[in-house]
Amino acid sequence: MGNAVDVTAPADEAEGTQSRVLRWLKAPGDRVVRDEPLIELETDKVTVEVPSPADGVLREIFKQEAEDVAPGDRLGRIDASAEHAVPAPAVPAAERRAPVERAGIVTAEEGPTIRSGLLSPAVRRLISEHGLRAEEIAGTGAGGRITADDVLARVAARSADRTQDTAQAPTRAARAEEAGVRRVPHSALRRRIAEHMVTSLLHTAPHVTTVFEADFGSVLAHRERCRQTYAARGVPLTLTAYVIAACVDGIRAVPETNARWTEDALEILERIDIGVGTALPSGALIVPVIRDVASLTLEEIARQLGDLATRAREDRLTPAEVRGGTFTISNHGVSGSLLAAPIVINQPQSAILGVGKLERRAVVVDSDGDDRVAIRPRCYLTLTIDHRVMDGQRANAFMDVVVRRLADWPADD
Numbered sequence: 001m002g003n004a005v006d007v008t009a010p011a012d013e014a015e016g017t018q019s020r021v022l023r024w025l026k027a028p029g030d031r032v033v034r035d036e037p038l039i040e041l042e043t044d045k046v047t048v049e050v051p052s053p054a055d056g057v058l059r060e061i062f063k064q065e066a067e068d069v070a071p072g073d074r075l076g077r078i079d080a081s082a083e084h085a086v087p088a089p090a091v092p093a094a095e096r097r098a099p100v101e102r103a104g105i106v107t108a109e110e111g112p113t114i115r116s117g118l119l120s121p122a123v124r125r126l127i128s129e130h131g132l133r134a135e136e137i138a139g140t141g142a143g144g145r146i147t148a149d150d151v152l153a154r155v156a157a158r159s160a161d162r163t164q165d166t167a168q169a170p171t172r173a174a175r176a177e178e179a180g181v182r183r184v185p186h187s188a189l190r191r192r193i194a195e196h197m198v199t200s201l202l203h204t205a206p207h208v209t210t211v212f213e214a215d216f217g218s219v220l221a222h223r224e225r226c227r228q229t230y231a232a233r234g235v236p237l238t239l240t241a242y243v244i245a246a247c248v249d250g251i252r253a254v255p256e257t258n259a260r261w262t263e264d265a266l267e268i269l270e271r272i273d274i275g276v277g278t279a280l281p282s283g284a285l286i287v288p289v290i291r292d293v294a295s296l297t298l299e300e301i302a303r304q305l306g307d308l309a310t311r312a313r314e315d316r317l318t319p320a321e322v323r324g325g326t327f328t329i330s331n332h333g334v335s336g337s338l339l340a341a342p343i344v345i346n347q348p349q350s351a352i353l354g355v356g357k358l359e360r361r362a363v364v365v366d367s368d369g370d371d372r373v374a375i376r377p378r379c380y381l382t383l384t385i386d387h388r389v390m391d392g393q394r395a396n397a398f399m400d401v402v403v404r405r406l407a408d409w410p411a412d413d
Contacts, residue, residue, distance in 0.1 A: 001244065002078060003056070003079060003080040004059075004067065005053050005056065005077070005078045005341050006053075006074050006076075006077055006078075007050065007052070007053060007075045007078060009070065009071055010048065010050065010071060010319070011071045012192065013118040019041040019048070019069045019070075020042045020069060021040075021063050021065050021069060022040040022041060022042040022043075022047060023065055023212065024036055024039050024065065024076075025040065026039075026059065027058070027070075028058055028059060028061060029057065029058065029059075030058050030406040031057055032054075032055065032056060032057065032058065032078060033052060033055055034054050034055050036051060037049040037051055037052075038076070041069060042264060043233060043323075045321075046315075046317055046318070047320060052235060054077065054080040056079050056080035057075060057078065058077075058078055059076075059077050059078065059234050060081075060219055061076045062074050062075055062076055062077070063075045063076070065360055071177040072328060087384055100204070101349060109155075113114070119134060121144055123147065123148055123150075123291075125143045126152070126324040127151055127152040132151065135141045136205070137150050140281035140282070145314075146177045147282070147315050149281070149282030149315075150281075152282070153282060154186060154252070171407070182322055189192065190284060192324070199345045200336075200344050200346070204347055205345055205347070205387070205388060206386070206388065207262070207344070207345065207385070207386070208384070208385055209341040209382050209383065209385075210342075210395045210396055210402050211341065211380055211382050211383070211386075212380070212381050212382075212396075212400070213378055213379070213381070214378060214379055214380075214381050214403045215363075215376065215377070215378050215406070216239065216358055216379065216406060218408060218409040218410075219242045220239075220377055221409075222242075222410075222411060230299060230302060234303075235299055235306065236244055236305075236308070237302050238302065240276060240305060240329065240331050240355070241298060241301045242298070243331075243353070243355055243409045244290065244329065245295060246274055246405040247272075247274060247293075247327065247353060248333040248407045249357070249401050249402065250399070250401040251398070251404070252294075253397060253401045254390070254394050256350060256394055257327060257351040257390070257394075257395075258270065258272055258350075258371070258396050261388050264372070271292050271326070272292065272293045272325070272326060272327065273293065274289065274293065274325065274327050275288065275289045275325030275327070276289075276290070276305060276308070276309070276328070277328065277329065277331065277332075278309050279328040279334075279368075280306070280313060286312050286317070286322060287322055287325060288309070288312050288317055289306050289308075289322065289325040308321065309410065325346065325349065326349060327349060327352075328346045328351075328356065329353045329370070330343050330351060332351070333355050333357035333358060333379060337357060338356045338379075338380060339354075339356050339412060340354045340381045340382060342381065342382075344384075344386050345384060345411055350385060350386040350389040351384065351385045351389075351390075351395070352383075353381060353383050354381065354382040354383075354384070355379065355381060357379060358377055358378070358379040360375050360376070360377055360378075361375070361376060361377075363375075363376050363378065381396050381403065383399050
């Protein structure tokens with residue numbers, strides 16, 4: 001085949017990174033167009049669409065669904081010969097809403113009710129598989145785009161008997177006896193998170209948590225002075241940016257918090273790459289990573305944090321942007337939580353910081369040698385550590401630096 005073009009897995013991943021084929025969006029014999037999504041790969045935290053490298057016809061598939069894939073692996077082959085690039089046969093109008101099965105692959109041929117401009121091929125397939133219409137689904141992606149999680153959420157909202165086919169009738173009848181029970185199918189991302197959490201907490205690291213209270217009075221004063229200036233430059237100045245900057249000081253004082261345990265030695269990492277837990281509209285959690293934080297100013301941290309959080313919620317992160325973190329922050333306080341312990345460590349890291357809800361509290365303060373009650377903006381910070389890596393005294397030393405950095409934030413920083 002003189003005009004054969006290989007379809008390969010993205011090569012710009014860290015060595016040893018493994019992905020898995022989630023689904024093919026085309027079947028052998030299908031016509032493909034350059035840059036058209038061709039296959040979906042599931043990585044640690046995101047689903048990546050691999051585009052077609054050329055116009056032509058998909059002739060061979062080398063990696064089947066659920067098979068592991070390494071960076072650069074051959075996934076399939078396209079015949080780019082002009083004579084083979086013929087239009088796909090027309091589908092009668094009466095059959096447009098029926099899924100068409102070829103070689104074990106299901107593709108969707110939706111009718112005019114589908115908002116094609118907002119749907120990826122993967123989403124089209126999910127909609128067809130579950131017998132839905134796009135008009136029934138609220139899109140949470142960029143510009144109202146419907147994502148795979150949106151489709152799964154719509155499926156979960158239907159009653160259990162509507163999501164079961166006739167082959168599962170006995171099971172449905174048995175479940176009908178459980179009044180008020182609604183089954184919600186697990187998404188691939190939720191399964192991966194569950195596996196990761198169980199492995200970290202039960203099979204890898206002994207978790208220990210220390211709790212401190214931080215005063216944000218100086219931080220809030222600085223933010224009030226600088227917020228409009230930052231906003232004029234397109235930078236959202238959030239409190240999380242201050243916490244990230246304070247963690248740099250804590251890690252410098254206690255390097256073990258930026259380390260990973262191995263059987264032979266503790267590997268202390270010189271570069272600080274901080275991941276920040278970000279809730280998605282689907283309810284899942286993703287952790288985009290800010291690289292080399294120690295080299296960044298507060299404004300640069302805030303800019304990168306805002307960009308990553310926005311693209312995470314719009315499902316536009318790349319796999320590289322959710323890998324390789326050396327320390328993680330979980331800002332659970334944004335949803336009202338005061339304290340969370342333990343927060344499960346993101347392996348192979350050695351620690352994770354939890355930030356609780358900021359609220360005004362009555363506290364006793366020293367005023368020229370006299371105690372008095374004052375109202376201060378404060379929140380709880382928790383540090384959960386891998387007890388193999390460090391003891392409580394070192395965890396407390398880290399927290400002491402972070403808390404003091406936040407309480408004494410300079411006015412002109």
